[in-house]
Amino acid sequence: MIIEALYGVAVLLVLAPVAVALGATSRATPIVYGVTLVVTLMLGVIGVASLYGETGHATSVTLPLGLPWLGAHLRIDALSAFFLVVVNLGGATASLYALGYGRHEETPGRVLPFYPAYLAAMNLVVLANDAFSFLVAWEFMSLTSWALVIAHHRDQENMRAGYVYLLMASFGTLTLLLAFGLLAGAGGNYAFDAIRAAHPSAALAALVLILALIGAGSKAGVVPLHAWLPLAHPAAPSQVSALMSGVMTKVAVYGFVRIVFDLLGAPQWWWSMLVLAIGGITAAMGVLYALMQHDLKRLLAYHTVENIGIIFIGLGLALAFKAEGLEWAAALALTAALFHVFNHSVFKSLLFFGAGSVLSSTGERDMEHLGGLIHRMPQTAFVFLVGCVAISALPPLNGFVSEWLTFQAILLSPQLSSWGLKLLVPAVGALLALSAALAAACFVKAFGVTFLGRPRTEAAAKAEETDSNSLAAMVFLAALCLVAGVLPGIFLDALAPVSHALIGARMPHQAGLQWLTIVPIAESRSSYNGLLVFLFVVMSGTLAASAIHRLASDKLRRGPAWDCGYPDPSPATQYTASSFAQPIRRVYGTLVFRAREIGEMPPPGAMTPAKLHVDIRDLIWDAAYAPIANLIAVATEKLNVLQFLTIRRYLTLVFAALVLLLLVLAIWQ
Amino acid sequence: MGTLTFDVAHLLAGSLVLVSVMMLYQDRLYALLNVYALHALVLAASVAWQAFVQDAPHLYVTAAIALIFKAVIIPVALHRIIVRLGIHRQIENVVGVGPTMLLGMGLVALSMVVMLRVTTEADPLAREDLAFALSVVLLGLLMMVTRRNAVSQVVGFMSLENGLVLAATGAKGMPLVVEISVAFSVLIAFIVIGIFLFRIRERFDTVDVQALDRFRGERG
Numbered sequence: 098m099i100i101e102a103l104y105g106v107a108v109l110l111v112l113a114p115v116a117v118a119l120g121a122t123s124r125a126t127p128i129v130y131g132v133t134l135v136v137t138l139m140l141g142v143i144g145v146a147s148l149y150g151e152t153g154h155a156t157s158v159t160l161p162l163g164l165p166w167l168g169a170h171l172r173i174d175a176l177s178a179f180f181l182v183v184v185n186l187g188g189a190t191a192s193l194y195a196l197g198y199g200r201h202e203e204t205p206g207r208v209l210p211f212y213p214a215y216l217a218a219m220n221l222v223v224l225a226n227d228a229f230s231f232l233v234a235w236e237f238m239s240l241t242s243w244a245l246v247i248a249h250h251r252d253q254e255n256m257r258a259g260y261v262y263l264l265m266a267s268f269g270t271l272t273l274l275l276a277f278g279l280l281a282g283a284g285g286n287y288a289f290d291a292i293r294a295a296h297p298s299a300a301l302a303a304l305v306l307i308l309a310l311i312g313a314g315s316k317a318g319v320v321p322l323h324a325w326l327p328l329a330h331p332a333a334p335s336q337v338s339a340l341m342s343g344v345m346t347k348v349a350v351y352g353f354v355r356i357v358f359d360l361l362g363a364p365q366w367w368w369s370m371l372v373l374a375i376g377g378i379t380a381a382m383g384v385l386y387a388l389m390q391h392d393l394k395r396l397l398a399y400h401t402v403e404n405i406g407i408i409f410i411g412l413g414l415a416l417a418f419k420a421e422g423l424e425w426a427a428a429l430a431l432t433a434a435l436f437h438v439f440n441h442s443v444f445k446s447l448l449f450f451g452a453g454s455v456l457s458s459t460g461e462r463d464m465e466h467l468g469g470l471i472h473r474m475p476q477t478a479f480v481f482l483v484g485c486v487a488i489s490a491l492p493p494l495n496g497f498v499s500e501w502l503t504f505q506a507i508l509l510s511p512q513l514s515s516w517g518l519k520l521l522v523p524a525v526g527a528l529l530a531l532s533a534a535l536a537a538a539c540f541v542k543a544f545g546v547t548f549l550g551r552p553r554t555e556a557a558a559k560a561e562e563t564d565s566n567s568l569a570a571m572v573f574l575a576a577l578c579l580v581a582g583v584l585p586g587i588f589l590d591a592l593a594p595v596s597h598a599l600i601g602a603r604m605p606h607q608a609g610l611q612w613l614t615i616v617p618i619a620e621s622r623s624s625y626n627g628l629l630v631f632l633f634v635v636m637s638g639t640l641a642a643s644a645i646h647r648l649a650s651d652k653l654r655r656g657p658a659w660d661c662g663y664p665d666p667s668p669a670t671q672y673t674a675s676s677f678a679q680p681i682r683r684v685y686g687t688l689v690f691r692a693r694e695i696g697e698m699p700p701p702g703a704m705t706p707a708k709l710h711v712d713i714r715d716l717i718w719d720a721a722y723a724p725i726a727n728l729i730a731v732a733t734e735k736l737n738v739l740q741f742l743t744i745r746r747y748l749t750l751v752f753a754a755l756v757l758l759l760l761v762l763a764i765w766q
Numbered sequence: 767m768g769t770l771t772f773d774v775a776h777l778l779a780g781s782l783v784l785v786s787v788m789m790l791y792q793d794r795l796y797a798l799l800n801v802y803a804l805h806a807l808v809l810a811a812s813v814a815w816q817a818f819v820q821d822a823p824h825l826y827v828t829a830a831i832a833l834i835f836k837a838v839i840i841p842v843a844l845h846r847i848i849v850r851l852g853i854h855r856q857i858e859n860v861v862g863v864g865p866t867m868l869l870g871m872g873l874v875a876l877s878m879v880v881m882l883r884v885t886t887e888a889d890p891l892a893r894e895d896l897a898f899a900l901s902v903v904l905l906g907l908l909m910m911v912t913r914r915n916a917v918s919q920v921v922g923f924m925s926l927e928n929g930l931v932l933a934a935t936g937a938k939g940m941p942l943v944v945e946i947s948v949a950f951s952v953l954i955a956f957i958v959i960g961i962f963l964f965r966i967r968e969r970f971d972t973v974d975v976q977a978l979d980r981f982r983g984e985r986g
Contacts, residue, residue, distance in 0.1 A: 745911065752907045756876065763879045 098147050099158050099173050105140045109217035116209040126199045129209045130192045133216060137188035140220060144181030147173045148591055163229050170226035170288050175594035180223045180351045183442050187344035188216045190570045194450045195336040197566030201457045207248040208334055215241035219348050228277035228287040239266035245337045246329045258328035265315050265325040273312035276305045280360060292360050302361050306368050309356040316349035318402045320379040321717045326402060331394035335453025338394060342401040343446040347438050350408055358599040366420040366515050372413030377525035380406025380532040385689055388539050388681050389713055391464045391674040393452045396543055403532055404441045408434050410525055414506045417518050424602035426509045429617050432592045432604050433502035440495040440581060444487040447574035451481035454563035459556040464674040469552035473560040476568055478548045483575040485544045489537040493631035495581035500533060501625060505617045542677045551668040583627040586615050690714055771819045772891055778812035779898035783874060786905040786925055790870050791863045795848050795917060799841045802921050806836035809928045816935045825935055840956060848917060861912045873904040895936025902929030920959050927952045
């Protein structure tokens, strides 16, 4: 299978220069996205086949590339097969979406060459089987996505986003480099097989864990390393935003899982404390940040931070159970995390596509300038609603299943023996519950303010339904949300080989159960049946609707919205995004963001309008990023003198440095 | 190896250091060039003696290169440049002669200390040679730092390169390719710097490198 997968990647890599050659011709867009669609579909099929244990083909190969004594090791195992599916599902739907959306692109020459290269890089990260290829592919992925972030480089904000992203990406790669360096040890054998065979000491393993958490976490958007994510993800064209948010963060999760679960050997119990605490904080902070946003794409990007938190909670639980020898529970937690990886990639892509359609038909990302789009774009509104329900973790859609499974794992925490974990896990569970509830509030806001009510601007009033390709991509993803929510057993069984490879245990077989129920541990403890919930929702909904239509009028009427008896013609008087978030901002914002509301009342008799200004500070940026930036600024200011020395002074500096080093040598020897 | 061969090698390498120190206090350009020619001559002698001692005929080629290029062609060329630039009467000094000589002595002592400690296992002839070569390199650098005139900086650079050749010949088994490439790189540097000299001169009417800094408008 690996050979076929590599052919696919090679096609993507060749496509990049072809896209340059095609340039700005009108056929470039359909050709590039058409080919990526076909290739990613093929790669996705390869992933599914490998996941179901299709044998008889080579699963690993060594190419004579890269380091001469190492070569490029590539391999498909269960974990990479699963992530291959996630990457290429996202890639295929994004390509389909871009077949329509890409036509609105003003500068296709800045997007088309990097897009297939970016897809190829993500596939290579997942396929790499030695540290060198992994890091090269990882950095290639960072650079191509950076190029896509600054595709619209005339916007100063995009340039800043690209700058912050580049810094964080290099920093992340550096820590991963150190992590792999420590893993490879003094022998310096970078093949994953050799790393797996070596057993690092406890202190070294802990250091590698922390480095991996920083390196992969910064790419995934773990708080407090998330700062670049809400800047960079919205800046890219929407199909790339969907890929970055839905897929690239998952590739980062892959990196973390690969290092910590596969390469590092048996875990210590306290590792999981670290991962759990970071996961819980990330989930809660991510959703609180998201609630404060009124830029639709940025809101979605912050939500990615929250979902990464949920995934890391699942991974932390898996580590905890694995360390304590409860393999069956670890398998549940890991499967829940990986299922959430899949689910999040599906609905986050869907939501970003929806936001992209809104953007291309209205030219607006700011929710305060939208509204009433459900009348103009009914189909987009419907699929966006499906995505909102899924990400809010409401049954019967897929988001509910994976979060429910994570909660099931949290409920197993009394079986843990260490007191630290016994105390921490319920607290993390509370954070998870909080973030799930706030996420629902956040998406009521996102959907309500964007699609419901009256249009707030001319652009929103004149919006038009998006094209059929974009719609097809979104409808497919919405259907997938439903299928994964109603029939989760199929997906959980498909994940069994992954947890078997990493943990040594798997969740119970779901396939043979009656009525497509899923049972995380045993039937006596808990079970969930998506199909029954779905049928109940459909039946009660139909019943209620038909009863209302039967008993009341079934004519469609359009009347003024409820206005408290004071009809106001201005749509600006509607509930806004920030007014919707105000109660939550008052509860949490004063503490987390030091939010202050400054009201300016004009004196009696003055004709100026009253103003209400909300001041929100990003304390993480202020505490962690701003001091570093200041320090660097001061240091460069001081060193700037070196730029303007005379030639003789430069010579003197070189001479003095040489003499100084010789003196050190003379004294130290 | 008899003591005589060692002593002669020692004497020649030591004289090279001595000539380097002599260059430090030459504040007239003609005198400086003459001392540089002497420097190259001593280098040629030293390399030739090494060729004889090591029984390595290719080192004679190196010695010949040193003799022809460095002791004859380059000094003569620089001589003519100075005449054409009309700066043969200029006296230039940044740091006084006394402090410069003291610094030079310190550098020679430093290189002795470092080299003799680092290379305890090496052949004694190579050890001494390396120590002297390092002194020559450092003295060349010191000369480049303490001079203001571009021509004397070039001469400092050339004497530095002589130190490198001394080091290269002292170590046995150094292939000729390395020496030739070093020699050619110096020749090219010489040509480039010579062209630059005229360009600077055309533009600023002086070869004092401080003029460049004044022109740039930065703090000079």
